[in-house]
Amino acid sequence: MPRSREDTRQHILRNAERLFAAGGYDATGVAEICRSAGVSKGAFYHHFASKHELFLELLDTWLAALDASFASAVQQAADVPTALRRMADLVAEGIRRPEVRLGLFVEFWAHAQRDPLIWERAVDPYRRYLTYFERLIGQGIEQGDFRQASPRVSAVLLTSTALGMLMQAQFVPEDEEWGETLRATVGLLLDGLREDRQ
Amino acid sequence: MPRSREDTRQHILRNAERLFAAGGYDATGVAEICRSAGVSKGAFYHHFASKHELFLELLDTWLAALDASFASAVQQAADVPTALRRMADLVAEGIRRPEVRLGLFVEFWAHAQRDPLIWERAVDPYRRYLTYFERLIGQGIEQGDFRQASPRVSAVLLTSTALGMLMQAQFVPEDEEWGETLRATVGLLLDGLREDRQ
DNA sequence: TCATAGGAACCGACCGGTCGGTCTTGTTTA
DNA sequence: TAAACAAGACCGACCGGTCGGTTCCTATGA
Numbered sequence: 001m002p003r004s005r006e007d008t009r010q011h012i013l014r015n016a017e018r019l020f021a022a023g024g025y026d027a028t029g030v031a032e033i034c035r036s037a038g039v040s041k042g043a044f045y046h047h048f049a050s051k052h053e054l055f056l057e058l059l060d061t062w063l064a065a066l067d068a069s070f071a072s073a074v075q076q077a078a079d080v081p082t083a084l085r086r087m088a089d090l091v092a093e094g095i096r097r098p099e100v101r102l103g104l105f106v107e108f109w110a111h112a113q114r115d116p117l118i119w120e121r122a123v124d125p126y127r128r129y130l131t132y133f134e135r136l137i138g139q140g141i142e143q144g145d146f147r148q149a150s151p152r153v154s155a156v157l158l159t160s161t162a163l164g165m166l167m168q169a170q171f172v173p174e175d176e177e178w179g180e181t182l183r184a185t186v187g188l189l190l191d192g193l194r195e196d197r198q
Numbered sequence: 199m200p201r202s203r204e205d206t207r208q209h210i211l212r213n214a215e216r217l218f219a220a221g222g223y224d225a226t227g228v229a230e231i232c233r234s235a236g237v238s239k240g241a242f243y244h245h246f247a248s249k250h251e252l253f254l255e256l257l258d259t260w261l262a263a264l265d266a267s268f269a270s271a272v273q274q275a276a277d278v279p280t281a282l283r284r285m286a287d288l289v290a291e292g293i294r295r296p297e298v299r300l301g302l303f304v305e306f307w308a309h310a311q312r313d314p315l316i317w318e319r320a321v322d323p324y325r326r327y328l329t330y331f332e333r334l335i336g337q338g339i340e341q342g343d344f345r346q347a348s349p350r351v352s353a354v355l356l357t358s359t360a361l362g363m364l365m366q367a368q369f370v371p372e373d374e375e376w377g378e379t380l381r382a383t384v385g386l387l388l389d390g391l392r393e394d395r396q
Numbered sequence: 397t398c399a400t401a402g403g404a405a406c407c408g409a410c411c412g413g414t415c416g417g418t419c420t421t422g423t424t425t426a
Numbered sequence: 427t428a429a430a431c432a433a434g435a436c437c438g439a440c441c442g443g444t445c446g447g448t449t450c451c452t453a454t455g456a
Contacts (some may be wrong), residue, residue, distance in 0.1 A: 005405075026224035030442060040407045041443080047405090051442065103311060109365060110308040113301060114222055123370060125252055153382040160362025160383070167307060167361050170355065172321060184351040185358070192390025203431085228416060238433040239417080245431090249416065 009047050012037045017058055021103030025055060025111060042111050052117075059108055059118060062101075070129075080140030081190050084158070088186040089164050092179035095169040102170050133158050138192070146193040154193060161185060207245050210235045213386040215256055219301030223253060223309060250315075257306055257316060260299075261323050268327075277337030279388050282356070286384040289360050290377035293367040300368050331356050335391070352391060359383060 015037040019028045030051050034044050051189045069090055076081035094100045112118045134154035142145040146154075165185065167176040211233040211346040217226045226250050232242050246252045267288050275281035292298045310316045331353035344352075363383065367376040 007350075008405080022312075024224075024308065027312065029440080031440090036394045041409095042407045042445085043405070045443065069220025095315060106304070106308045106311065109369070110222065110304045113222075113304065113368065114225065126366075149386060150382060153379055153386060156363070156366065156379050157359065157383045157386055160359045160366060161355065162358075163362035163365050164360065165354070167365070168324075168358060169310065171307070172322060181351055181354050184348060188347060188351060188355055188390055192386055206431085229413080229414090240419090241432050242432065243417070 005047075008039065011052065012039060012044060012047060013058060013061075016054055017101055017104065020055070020058070020107055021101040025107055029107065039094065055111075056117060056121065057102065058119060062104060062108070063122070067125070074136075079143065080136055080145050083136065085183070085186060088162075088182050089179075091165065092182045095173075095178045095182070096165065102166065105166060106170060129153050130159060140193070149193055158189065161189065203245075206237065206241065210237060210242060211244060211252065211256065214252055215299055215302065218253070218305055218326075219299035222301075223305055233330075246382060253309075254315060254319065256302065259305070260302060261320070265323070267368070272334075276332055277341065278343050280335065282388065283381070283384060286360075286380050287377075289363065290380045293376045293380070294363065301363065303364060304368060310325070328353050328357060349392055356387065359387065 007106045012033065016028070016033045019036060030041065030044060033051075034041050037044075039143055039183045048057075070087060073086040074083045077086050095102065098163055108118065109121065112122045137146060137149075137158075138151040141148060141151065165178065165182055200357065210231065214226070214231045217231055217234060228239065228242060231249075232239050235242075268285060269360065271284040271288055272281045275284050305317065307318065310320045332349045335344060335347075335352045335356075336349040337351065339346060356384075362378055
C-alpha cells in the first residue's frame, strides 16, 4: 500500500496509464481510475488538478522515456547504420513489452489533433526527432555509409516506418513477429540507402 | 435544403463526418450534429439507430471509397512500380484535399482498438490490403522490376510508409509539401527494391 | 516521554451540467 | 387518410469536479 506522496501519485498514474491505454481517455472515468488505484476521489484531486492534467503528465513521462532510450541507443553505436538498427530494436521492444502501453500512443496522437496543450508538447519533440534523424542520415552520407539521398526525405521515411509499424502492430498484434518484420524492414531501408549495392 | 430521405441522411452524415474529423467522436454530441445539419433530434433518430451506428456507416463509406480509388489506380497502371507510384499519388491527394477528412482516419484507428464492431470491420480490409500489396510486389519480382526480397516484409513496409505519412501530415500539415515528400519516399523505396541499381 | 498542534493525505456524498436516447405531437406526402 | 418524416421537450445516467470533514504523520516544547 502506498504511503508517501510520491508513491500514491505514481500509483494513480500507473493505473490511469493502464486504463487509458486499454479503454481510451474519454471512456475512462476518474471514478474508475480511483477504484482501480484504490484511492478516493478526494485523494485523486488532492494529487492532480484535473483528469486532463494527469494525462499531460503521462505524456511528458512517456516522451522523456522515449528520449532517454533513444539517446542511450545512439551513444553506443559506432556508425549510423548500427544506430538505426538499434533504434529499430528499441521500437520492436516497445511493441513486444505490454508495460510500454502502446495504446497510449494512438491516444496521445488522436488528442494532439484537438487539444492545443497536447499538441504543443508533442509537436516539439516530433520536430526534434525529425531533425535528429535528418542529421544522422546526413552524417551517414558523409561517412560513406549511405549514397547521396535527401536526408530530409529519408528521415521522414524512417519516421513513417516506425509510426506505421507501431500502428499496425497495435491493430493486429498477434499475426506477425513484429520485431522480426521491423528488423527486416529497416534492413530493406538501409539497403535502399546503401552506397555500394551489388 | 434536403428533400428526399436519402438527401437528409447524407446531409446528416456529411455534417457528422466533418465534426468528427474536427473534434473527435466523443467530443461531438448528437445535438451538435443536429444543429450543424439543421435537423432535429427526432429527425436524427428517425434516420439512424444511434450515434454509434452512424459512425459505423461513415467507416464503411470511407473504406469503400478507399477501395474504389485504389482499384482504379491499379487497373490503369502498366507495371507494378507505376501502380505503386499512382497509389502514392492517391495518398498524397488524400492529404491535400480537406474533404477527405484525414482527421477521421486517426479517429477510426483509435476506436478500432476498443470497439469490437469497428475492429471487425476494419481489420478485414486491412489484411486484404496487406495481402494485396504482397501479391503486387511478388508480381513485380516475377516481372523483373524488383529484386528478390520478401514480399511480405515489403508490403508491411509500404503500408507503414503510407500510414506513418498520413499521421505525420495530420500532425504538422503546414511545414511540408507532403505530396512531394511522399513521391520522393516511394521513389526511395522502389530504389531499394529495384533489381538493376547502378 | 508524551501531549499537542498543525498540516498533509485522504474520504466519499454531493453538485451542476451534459450526453445519448425517448416520446409525444405535429406536419408533409403519396 | 395512413404512413413517413420531423420537431424538440424531456429523461435518466453519468461524468468531472467540489467540499466539509476525518485520519495520520511528524515536529515541537516542556
